[in-house]
Amino acid sequence: MISIFSNSLGKEEHHALEGVFASRWLGAGKECSLFEEAFARHLRVPAHNVLLLNSCTAAIYVGLKTLGVGPGDEVIIATVNFVACASAVLELGATAVFADVDQHTLNILPEEISRLKTPQTKVVIILHYGGHPAPMAEIIDACGPEIALFEDSANSVSSTYDGQPCGTFGAAAVWSFDAMKILSMGDGGALYLRNPVHTDIARSHRFLGLSGQTVSGKDAMAANRAKWWEYELDHLSGRFISNDIAAAIGRVQLQRLSGFIETRKRIWAYYQQALADVSALTLPPEPLPGCESSYYFYWLQMAPDQRDALAHYLSSEGIYTTFRYFPLHLVARYNAGVQLPNAEWVNATTLNIPLHQNLTEADIDKIVAAIKTFFASLA
Numbered sequence: 001m002i003s004i005f006s007n008s009l010g011k012e013e014h015h016a017l018e019g020v021f022a023s024r025w026l027g028a029g030k031e032c033s034l035f036e037e038a039f040a041r042h043l044r045v046p047a048h049n050v051l052l053l054n055s056c057t058a059a060i061y062v063g064l065k066t067l068g069v070g071p072g073d074e075v076i077i078a079t080v081n082f083v084a085c086a087s088a089v090l091e092l093g094a095t096a097v098f099a100d101v102d103q104h105t106l107n108i109l110p111e112e113i114s115r116l117k118t119p120q121t122k123v124v125i126i127l128h129y130g131g132h133p134a135p136m137a138e139i140i141d142a143c144g145p146e147i148a149l150f151e152d153s154a155n156s157v158s159s160t161y162d163g164q165p166c167g168t169f170g171a172a173a174v175w176s177f178d179a180m181k182i183l184s185m186g187d188g189g190a191l192y193l194r195n196p197v198h199t200d201i202a203r204s205h206r207f208l209g210l211s212g213q214t215v216s217g218k219d220a221m222a223a224n225r226a227k228w229w230e231y232e233l234d235h236l237s238g239r240f241i242s243n244d245i246a247a248a249i250g251r252v253q254l255q256r257l258s259g260f261i262e263t264r265k266r267i268w269a270y271y272q273q274a275l276a277d278v279s280a281l282t283l284p285p286e287p288l289p290g291c292e293s294s295y296y297f298y299w300l301q302m303a304p305d306q307r308d309a310l311a312h313y314l315s316s317e318g319i320y321t322t323f324r325y326f327p328l329h330l331v332a333r334y335n336a337g338v339q340l341p342n343a344e345w346v347n348a349t350t351l352n353i354p355l356h357q358n359l360t361e362a363d364i365d366k367i368v369a370a371i372k373t374f375f376a377s378l379a
Helices: 011-023 030-043 056-066 083-091 110-116 136-143 196-206 217-222 244-274 304-316 341-349 361-378
Strands: 050-053 074-078 095-099 121-127 148-152 172-176 189-193 298-301 350-353
Touching: 011 244, 030 050, 030 189, 030 244, 050 056, 050 196, 056 083, 056 148, 056 172, 056 189, 056 196, 074 083, 074 110, 083 095, 083 121, 095 110, 110 136, 121 136, 136 148, 189 196, 244 298, 244 361, 304 341, 304 350, 304 361, 341 350
Parallel strands: 074 095, 074 121, 121 148, 148 172
Antiparallel strands: 050 189, 172 189, 298 350
16 A cells, blocks of 8 residues: 555664663653754754754643643644644634635635634634645735734644745644654644743743743753752643654754655656646645645545545555644534534545655556546546
8 A cells, every 4th residue: 555654764763772772871861952942943043942852742741731722722723633722722622613724725824813813812823734825925914913823733744835844934833753654753733932931931841831940850960959850840741742752863863854855846746747637636736835745644635426436446456545734613512513615625625645755656556547537437
């Protein structure tokens, strides 16, 4: 089966792990700090403002908590997104308000922010769908100075808008490094906070709410502290730290990232050219002028009755496809009680096909040929 997502781990990552194992320090340590510094350089932001966590979901939760989201607050969320965003909002006691998306980019419509915001709106969470940058100028204008912009850049590890890395425009942003992301460390996530004071608060939330003044028992003993096992809490929180095993893998992956993106961009361009003559399909738009994508997803749109039939046909041919992401306002647990027509149309017509750096020429030829064969059979 040709997978829709894949990672690329090899000898370089294995060699990095040897150093971690030899050190016998497997928890959060030097490698985590080095990854934070390297990722901050990648984003062109201060290293202090970037934190590595054990998942992107944890980063979302810690980021929202640090921004003070809680009961009485409303958070606008692009409905085409992963459940982690909405569940974090609800877990914090706030209200999730779902916004519609553009039918073809699947990014939030800026006018939806203007329509939905109220005096209770504290944060707007956007997703750069599939790595394609959302229209940031219009989004920032719609948010205004009173609403914090939170960028979900889980798909967008190398995306830029007008030359600026996605994730660095608002008050906070997150990235995912899970097993199927472009940069993978098995699991993990990064959190960026523009305000360094917020970063200090988030650092405490990341590790059980321990005070920033807390040091290791060994350091406390060296400082002649009488009871070096004592500590203080600034907050009540969970344990969301990463470890040097994951971070060492991530540091190597970051060095290889540009090559991954180059391959994905080439496959995207091939699909765009090879499928252009299939009249039943609407192909995804190219990134906005002046923008660069991470090319995480490639999506096709077609008549609803054809979408599911195509997915089953491709599966029978050994090609896995899916749709990401099931609109959040349709998740029964959230009980949204709203209709968002664009997202509902997208949910009925859109299919993601394989796009990753491990696809061979034979794989992509097979995928294209199977799609064309399917639609030729309908003629």
